[in-house]
Amino acid sequence: MGLFILRRTGLMLLTCLCLTFVVFFLTNLYPNLEKLAKSQGNVRMTDAQVASWLENRGYDRPMPVKYGEWLGVVPGWTYQNQDGDTLGRCVSITRDAETAPRFCGVLQGWWGQSTVFKEPVASVVGDKLGLTGRLMFWVMLLMVPSALVLGVLAGMREGSTTDRTLSTFAITTTATPEYVSGVILIAVFTSSAVGLKWFKGTATSAMDNPTFENFFLPVLTIALYGMGYIARMTRASMAEVMTAQYVRTARLKGVSFPNIVMKHALRNALIAPFTVIMLQFPWLLNGVVIVETLFNYKGFGWTLVQAAGNNDIELLLGVSVVSVIVVLVTQLISDIGYVYLNPRISVT
């Protein structure tokens, strides 16, 4: 098992490197840089001015070198301008050419400076990730158990009324995108139009002080969408397991129905949906973008929108790295969990 995790971690780092390089490459294409120069400097800059602006900030050098610097494996650039001041990648952190470190990249913990938030990327990403983490935690807490219960109840007696009702519900929720369900939920539960003013239509206040009132709707919006999908998977898997020979064996051994479901069917039925549930994590990050914007909850998704909209290259890179890591870590957990659930797979 240890070796397996080690191997997977190595693989993960490699994937991370490749993916970040791709993102780095794309965000550092010249048109992007030009846009950056013009938005940071002056919109009416000439081409020559743009070039020198970029040169002053080290953007004009070969892509691999820049990537290396960003990673922190190549010494940061330095540049002597006309005034004799030493500029440099690492100098901008300490504002003093003498004490500046030679390397300053992701590995040293320096993720760059966000142009939108005027703050180091690391702290922006950290804060926002915390906020989104909280959102996701509640989403999972609501979504996974209810989806499993729904799926198991529906699949345990295939074709029954319970099955049909629950399945219809599940299909409806998956088929309704967040921007629709979110709007409907806001309209129904917060506006005076319907009159049920149970919840708040914005979750901005939840960033400092989450309460049931200001936080439930965004959580529900994301959970509803993901829930249908997991429930469908669980139902299909459960229905199949319930017709398996070994379930008949259990029945003919005299095991009672609740025990058949709990002891014999459940674990087998969860093997297939488990991977799906784990895949939901990275995928929910997308839904988060919509919901955070809709409810004005300034989390990770919202930050991503800001970074992309304002051409904030360093922030965009930081966000990408974190997303990639989240995806890969959930994959690792998913594989380990799968091995644990399914005795037929061994890693030794």
Added chain:
Amino acid sequence: MSKLAEYEGPILEIDKLSISFFTRLREIPAVMDFSCVVQPGEAMGLVGESGCGKSTVALGVMQDLGVNGHIVGGSIKFKGRDLGEMSADELRGIRGNEIAMIYQEPMASLNPAMKVGRQLMEVPMIHEGISESDAYQRALEVVTDVKLPDPERILKSYPHQLSGGQQQRIVIAMALMSKPSLLILDEPTTALDVTVEAAVVDLVKDLGKKYGTSMLFISHNLGLVLETCDRICVMYSGEAVETGSIKDVFDKMQHPYTQALFRSIPLPGTDKNAHPLVAIPGNFPLPHERPPGCNFGPRCDYFREGLCDIDQRVPMADIPGDDRHRSRCLRIDEIDWNAPVAASIKTAKTEPGDVILKMDKLKKYYEVAANALFGGGGATKVVKANEELTFEARESETLAIVGESGCGKSTFAKVLMGLETATEGQILLDNKNIESTPIQKRDTKTVADVQMVFQNPFDTLNPSMTVGRQIMRALEVFGIGKTDGDRRKRMLELLDLVKLPRAFADRMPRQLSGGQKQRVGIARAFAGGARIVVADEPVSALDVSVQAAVTDLLMEIQRENKTTLLFISHDLSIVRYLSDRVMVMYLGHVVELGTTDQVFAPPYHPYTEALLSAVPIADTRVEKQHIVLEGDIPSAMNPPPGCPFQTRCRWKDQVPGGLCEKEVPPQRSMADGHQIKCHLAQDILERMEPVIKVAAE
């Protein structure tokens, strides 16, 4: 929950039971007017062809017919209590506790995600409310009883860590955990190898005696029923047609179907030339297409118009003088049951011609990754699928290749066909080397010359192409016929050859029965005038009554075309019936090779001896030596050192110096053309007793 009160009468009384399945289209009457009584300690055999309703009866007894199955008439009484009137709770108390059921596929009936021990312990914990540690002790006891080695380790394993035979023993152990009074076994050994089957059947018999359990033993194999049961009930198309004690039904059968069934299976004494099998004509009727009057009417030799086809159910009638012997036929008294088999066509024995095919020290090794899933560069293992195959096959000869799973039969066929290339050695076809030419590189002639009939007719035909097209495609591949018209003509002739109506050319495979599909497979194999046909278990997927017809067809075509037939099978009865020479394989080695008479008579290779003893024979006159092999067939990945058979050989201690464990025995020539691969000394081999003795009539 405790057991039902003691009851004096029969354990199980099924009275005029009718069961139907309700589908969207129609009602399917799967079982009609079925009656049967099982007395305490008695073993009742239920035989019949696939689809005749055997499993439905069993599930009816368990009251577990699924959502669309219903008992539409009659009653099932267990210890005098009507199971149909019990509440769900009462039923649960009986299932697993009083009546236990074992069914066909052991792997599928064990929960893959639960340790074997847990699954066993569950039974007494539910029914007797005993503690976990008591249940564990009980499980340990029962696992020891079913003769599994190292019970503690077994209880801690998951089902997938056990072999097929071990799994089936666990399933049996599970059924015996609460010492039920009735055990229902639905084809408990069909998925197992013959020697393993023999051991499991032996075990079931012993345990039945030890625990005093009554049994309902479902099987399609008459021989197996003879060996295990006291009484038998023959089913045909949803009805019981004959029932009685084994002796009465086997020796004094009183129903035309039973008689036809016995005539269509190879018994010692049948011979493809002198006493050919008599196939039952026609096909089994589907439940909703049953004829009026007697179900067996359309296929019955004694059918009489105006009597047997009146739209009225034929009743069961007692046979006076016998012990509870009953038959469902209107003409019992008119039929001369002792008349010899009429109209069997005797054919002259064909003499083998020149050598066509020669194998010389053929070897096939596979390399497999040790761990597929998380492997990634792990060590590879070598599977020695075929070791040193050396033999010749002549024109119009039938050479049978016998052995159990994993012995390398199919690998050999693949190498011969060119689906795989040999690792070492040579295959000479007309003195031309073909061992390393894959099928894509073979010339049309070679491809047409060596053809194959597969085991499962269901997956070898293209489901979306008419039968005629498929045969014509084969002709095209073999380069036969210049135009489509030529090929169509030839195709129709081929249909004649395999005795299918010409109209079948336009049918889709799904519109054919299993036997008919297999005929199409045969037509395709012979399309290019094949000279060597490899038949890989060609009839084992077919029903007993159809097997004879297909086998006879194969023999007939072979006789006419002087084809060399390599007949791969695990069924020694059929092999004895049709082959000229036999090759016995075990774990990739040819352990014995000789003419049929040589192989079926002593001296035997110890494995052949065990195999012969394991095959159930449906003949009360046959006396067999009882040889039970311990354990399972070793995995080909991990064969034992020395003699491949040494882990299960009962003669091993007769060889001095532990030679069997050290050295692979040499191929020894016994008599003309008879070879045995064994270390046993000549005099010991010569002292061997025949396994099968047919008592004089």
